[in-house]
Amino acid sequence: xxxxxxRAEHDATxxxxxxxRITVDGEPVDGIQGQTLAGLLxxxxxxxWRHGPSGAPRGVFCGIGVCFDCLxxxxxxxxxxxxxxxxxxxxxxxxxxRTPRQDEEHT
Amino acid sequence: MSPKRSEQARRHVAVIGAGxxxxxxxYAALAAGACVTLVxxxxxxxxxxxxxxxxxxxxxxxxRLQHGWRAFDRRRHQVLxxxxxxxxxxxxxxxxxxPDPEQARERGGPPRVHLVSGPADGTGRTRCTLDADxxxxxVGAHDRVLPFSGWELPGVFTAGAAQALAKGERxxxxxxxxxxxxxxxxxxxxxxxLEAGSRVLAVLEANTPVTVARGWTRRPWELAxxxxxxxxxxxxxxxxxxxxVPYRMGRAVVEARGEGRVEEVVTARLRADWSVVPGTEHTVxxxxxxxxxxxxxxxxxPVAAGCALGRRQASPSEISGHPGASSPAPSPTNEFVLVxxxxxxxxxxxxxxxxxxxxxxxxxxxxxxxxAGWTAAGGAPSARxxxxxxxxxDQGRAFAERLARxxxxxxxxxxxxxxxxxxxxxxxxDYGSLCAALTDRAGADPRVVKLNTxxxxxxxxxxxxxxxxxxxxxxxxxxQRQVRDSTGRPVEGLAQAAPxxxxxxxxxxxxxxxxxxxxxxxxxxxxxxx
Numbered sequence: 001x002x003x004x005x006x007r008a009e010h011d012a013t014x015x016x017x018x019x020x021r022i023t024v025d026g027e028p029v030d031g032i033q034g035q036t037l038a039g040l041l042x043x044x045x046x047x048x049w050r051h052g053p054s055g056a057p058r059g060v061f062c063g064i065g066v067c068f069d070c071l072x073x074x075x076x077x078x079x080x081x082x083x084x085x086x087x088x089x090x091x092x093x094x095x096x097x098r099t100p101r102q103d104e105e106h107t
Numbered sequence: 108m109s110p111k112r113s114e115q116a117r118r119h120v121a122v123i124g125a126g127x128x129x130x131x132x133x134y135a136a137l138a139a140g141a142c143v144t145l146v147x148x149x150x151x152x153x154x155x156x157x158x159x160x161x162x163x164x165x166x167x168x169x170x171r172l173q174h175g176w177r178a179f180d181r182r183r184h185q186v187l188x189x190x191x192x193x194x195x196x197x198x199x200x201x202x203x204x205x206p207d208p209e210q211a212r213e214r215g216g217p218p219r220v221h222l223v224s225g226p227a228d229g230t231g232r233t234r235c236t237l238d239a240d241x242x243x244x245x246v247g248a249h250d251r252v253l254p255f256s257g258w259e260l261p262g263v264f265t266a267g268a269a270q271a272l273a274k275g276e277r278x279x280x281x282x283x284x285x286x287x288x289x290x291x292x293x294x295x296x297x298x299x300x301l302e303a304g305s306r307v308l309a310v311l312e313a314n315t316p317v318t319v320a321r322g323w324t325r326r327p328w329e330l331a332x333x334x335x336x337x338x339x340x341x342x343x344x345x346x347x348x349x350x351x352v353p354y355r356m357g358r359a360v361v362e363a364r365g366e367g368r369v370e371e372v373v374t375a376r377l378r379a380d381w382s383v384v385p386g387t388e389h390t391v392x393x394x395x396x397x398x399x400x401x402x403x404x405x406x407x408x409p410v411a412a413g414c415a416l417g418r419r420q421a422s423p424s425e426i427s428g429h430p431g432a433s434s435p436a437p438s439p440t441n442e443f444v445l446v447x448x449x450x451x452x453x454x455x456x457x458x459x460x461x462x463x464x465x466x467x468x469x470x471x472x473x474x475x476x477x478x479a480g481w482t483a484a485g486g487a488p489s490a491r492x493x494x495x496x497x498x499x500x501d502q503g504r505a506f507a508e509r510l511a512r513x514x515x516x517x518x519x520x521x522x523x524x525x526x527x528x529x530x531x532x533x534x535x536x537d538y539g540s541l542c543a544a545l546t547d548r549a550g551a552d553p554r555v556v557k558l559n560t561x562x563x564x565x566x567x568x569x570x571x572x573x574x575x576x577x578x579x580x581x582x583x584x585x586x587q588r589q590v591r592d593s594t595g596r597p598v599e600g601l602a603q604a605a606p607x608x609x610x611x612x613x614x615x616x617x618x619x620x621x622x623x624x625x626x627x628x629x630x631x632x633x634x635x636x637x
Contacts, residue, residue: 013166034161063268068566084227
């Protein structure tokens with residue numbers, strides 16, 4: 001139904017997960033250390049977290065820092081590419097919108 | 108083989124990008140006796156091809172996801188642990204500062220490199236400048252995705268994104284996935300998705316079997332010179348057949364639909380020129396679709412350095428074998444950095460290697476990188492090792508040509524667009540508005556089109572829609588503006604460079620700009636001169 005993290009016990013790479021927790025728009029979300037914010041958000045069942053100028057939802061598109069679709073605000077820093085930023089325990093993530101009615105600031 | 112030199116006389120080579128080409132360039136430059144500063148925006152070397160798991164995953168078997176892991180692992184240790192190498196991870200080049208002509212005569216050397224180090228897009232990253240004797244640009248490429256209705260829906264990913272998430276952090280982008288577009292890259296992406304537990308419903312290659320076969324079987328002896336690449340592709344094919352994933356040629360995703368996210372895609376049969384065969388549409392329920400129609404070289408740094416660009420690969424109309432087909436205007440989508448036999452660009456002291464000189468894959472990138480690093484370091488042109496490298500580079504280039512011939516972008520693809528199809532994802536400019544602006548004679552200047560439609564003015568600065576808009580502009584007969592230098596003379600080879608002109612190559616915050624940068628020599632993260 002959704003993107004998901006390969007479970008550590010099934011992972012051919014024999015990885016060891018160390019948990020971390022961030023908040024997204026105030027809601028606690030669990031992830032593991034080393035995940036990008038985009039990977040963490042996708043694995044938590046979120047596929048969109050930003051709105052385009054028309055209000056259309058956006059999530060990850062290019063995954064490598066080129067398209068700027070996945071921008072979020074992290075600890076009050078705006079316009080952080082979620083696919084390029086590693087999640088840190090306690091990160092406060094808020095979603096962004098380019099829809100003029102909701103948010104006058106342009107990203 | 109390294110000549111004896113005093114530390115002062117050692118050449119300093121800056122290598123931008125630590126993928127296959129950059130890592131290889133750094134290795135060769137070190138072997139030739141130079142000091143090397145290797146820069147990459149990621150935390151670890153490898154680039155997109157050898158995308159590594161984060162260290163925090165503490166993976167005991169990282170090689171399970173990597174092709175050619177052992178050679179790569181050895182190479183990265185040899186380079187990063189070399190006493191003459193300074194490794195700058197999580198560091199982006201945000202500007203290349205070209206010396207004015209007078210300074211250039213005095214100081215010589217390549218442009219000054221402006222760097223910013225720290226967590227991606229963070230505030231308070233550190234800025235520094237780097238003045239090297241030679242600059243090797245090995246910044247790679249990203250997926251080129253042609254627009255189709257609904258491609259802006261969440262759940263539509265580039266093939267590269269699916270690959271990065273699966274290989275780089277073990278996230279499978281969906282349960283029911285269609286992989287579509289063109290080129291051999293679709294195969295490793297499908298294989299990664301399968302490995303991560305996705306169900307791949309189909310891999311759709313837009314080109315017809317005839318186009319693909321004609322491209323791949325032409326001059327078969329060249330293929331024999333690329334045994335590694337051929338074996339790698341065979342491995343992916345085996346993975347696909349083991350999972351009974353159909354590989355269909357002459358079929359494409361022409362639309363994605365869903366409420367707030369992709370729920371289904373419409374696929375259709377294509378002719379050789381990528382026009383849709385009416386009545387062949389087929390709807391498939393999916394929760395993700397991964398698309399790539401080829402690669403766009405990341406040209407902003409070469410353009411900022413002033414490197415001449417040109418076409419290295421044949422254009423689609425030359426390839427498709429339709430002599431009667433109208434030849435499209437030369438488009439920037441098949442432009443690459445022009446290099447000579449030693450990987451020198453048109454700018455003194457600036458070298459280029461890897462996908463920015465032509466899409467040819469990792470083995471060719473490694474060979475080009477080695478030639479670039481060796482030449483940039485002032486290595487002897489007569490070295491025996493160089494001859495072998497040049498040969499494998501030329502084999503790589505032949506492979507690139509084959510790739511372009513087997514997987515061209517058919518010129519009739521805009522046929523699947525509708526007036527309301529979004530072309531510029533950032534500004535949501537649709538195809539109808541863009542066509543209207545392009546056919547309006549008064550406003551057909553590319554700058555006016557950009558301002559009127561806002562296509563290319565959003566956060567990505569035209570990185571995604573740029574090639575598409577430029578191609579459509581060419582077809583509508585829009586004027587091809589010449590890029591002029593400071594004295595107003597047209598710059599040779601730069602006529603098509605406009606889409607890549609971004610004075611700021613990577614986003615940098617105003618606060619970071621306000622702080623004055625430190626020359627790297629005073630504040631190296633690790634002492635480069637032991």
